[in-house]
Amino acid sequence: MTGATLDRRHSGLLARFGPLGSAVLLLALLWGGPLPERAEGSFAAHMVMHMGVVALAAPLAAFGLARAFPGLVRRVPGRFALLAALAEFLLVWGWHAPALHDAARQSLSLLLLEQxxxxxxxLFVWLTAFGAAADGNRTEARAAxxxxxxxTSMHMTLxxxxxxxxxxxxxxxxQLCTPFSTLTAHEDQQLGGVLMLAIGGSAYLVGGLVLLAGLLNDRRAGGGLASSGHSRP
Known part of the structure; x- marks a missing residue:
């Protein structure tokens, strides 16, 4: 096997599995770095970890799975996208209820369950979105x-x-934890809200708009083909 062939094979493997490996590395940094310890005393640090998981690692992992196992992702029903959004809504708002959130910041087992x-x-939300995008024959799935x-962008923004x-x-x-030394507990919470708005709301909004733009372009292209077909003698 020649060096050029090995290089092509290596490049192909990197292109196929690189995004998935990057998602795993990002999760390792989020969960194995200083953030979990800082999150015990800072709402903003907790929000960085949360947004890193749902708005960065999850879409990157879904994209990586789509690259590594395209046939598998294409079988994910896009029509389940609204169910996935509901599930994420219930989990995100549930874990941010004061009692559960306070408990997760003081219990390692609950923190692991939360994360x-x-x-x-x-992953459920983004995989259904990628599955819908790959389904070129079903407008309803792509719209869903x-x-x-x-x-999801709307409820995270809210x-x-x-x-x-x-x-x-x-x-x-x-009152039990110590936030960043330069911030009061209220300011620390406000910073966490800004992070959710800027990262979570934006990531899902951009993803939704990209899917919507693709759907509209396909419909316009289909309409153009239909019009040209009718104009033929």
Whole structure:
């Protein structure tokens, strides 16, 4: 086997499995780095970890799975996108309820459960979106994929705004933990809300708009083909 052949094979493997490997590396940095310890005392650090999982690692992992195992991802029903969005809504808002959030910041087992559920929900949403995008023959599935991402963007934006605009710190852990030394507990929570708005809301919004734009372009192209077909003698 020649060196050129080996290089091509290596490049092909890197292109196929590189994104998935990058997602695994990102998760290792998020969960194995300093963030989990910092999250015990800072809502903003907790939000960096949360957004890193659902808005960065999950779409990267879904993209990586689509590159590594395209046949598998194409079989993910795009029509489940709204169900995936509902599941993520329930998990994200549930884990941000004061009692559960405070408990997760003080219990390693609950933190692990929280983070695993965030990753599972994020993967569910993004895999249905990629599955819908790969389904070129079903307009309904692709529309559902776009709607799932846009709905998720809306509820993350709403939660981020609630955290940002709340007149006081919402969590008892603000009195038990020590936030960043330069911030009060309320300011730390507000920073977390800004991070959710800027990262979570934006990532899902961009994904939904890309899917929607592709769907509209396909429909315009289909309409153009139909018109040219009718004009033929």
């Amino acid at each position: 695993a559920s965030f990753l599972a929900a994020g 994929g776009a709607a799932g991402l846009l709905v 939660l981020g705004a609630l955290l940002l605009l709340a007149p006081r710190a919402l969590y008892a852990c603000a």
